[in-house]
Amino acid sequence: MPRKTLHAIFEQLLAAYGPQHWWPGETPFEVMVGAVLTQNTAWGNVEKAIANLVANGALDAEVIAACPARRLAEWIRPSGYFNIKARRLQNFCRWYLEQGGFEALRKWPTQELRHGLLSVNGVGPETADDMLLYAFERPVFVIDAYTRRLFSRLGMLDGELGYETLRRHFEEELPADVELFKEFHALIVYHAKAACRKRPLCVGCPLAAACPAAGD
């Protein structure tokens, strides 16, 4: 018996839940704005904030970069942490415009683009990787709390390991396939809400047979 592979887990999640078609968002820029707004925040609140931006013609890098921080904070209020996120969005948009916008950035090699994104105050590893995968379509695996918890419960890794160590692990064990990475991360998040939260007994969990934590 070959040991359970990451790809096998992906297949099980896909079979159970179907394709998730992440990231919700009409444009790469909207995806990037959403990535900042969703930091430690439920997606439903982010949708309200983005709807406010759209309603005010403010889902636009120039508008966000130039408008008063107070006004931006008011628009994004439903997403929580509105003062700090207003600053983060402005930091990001100013950097984004300085570099020439999406058409210029899309030509950057992945590693340089990643370092550039991380240089923006308010963009950390997970936010940068969301942007790289879902806006720039680079084969970067996003690590989040759900990923740590799921694979830790499955006994497939140590959830206490650092972000870069875990990201490297996933990227080495899987083929560098953008569509695979997009779906895998989306399925992990969906799974965390749909089934893995139903404790005890992990009722209905499609991974229960492989999960040592099932039945606690």
Place this chain on the structure above:
DNA sequence: ACCCAGGGTCATA
């Protein structure tokens, strides 16, 4: 009433 959500920064030791 409590818990958490598709994190990140900064001060402190």
Place this chain on the structure above:
DNA sequence: TATGACCATGGG
């Protein structure tokens, strides 16, 4: 390097 405080709304 490694904790802890802080940010703040909205749904379960």
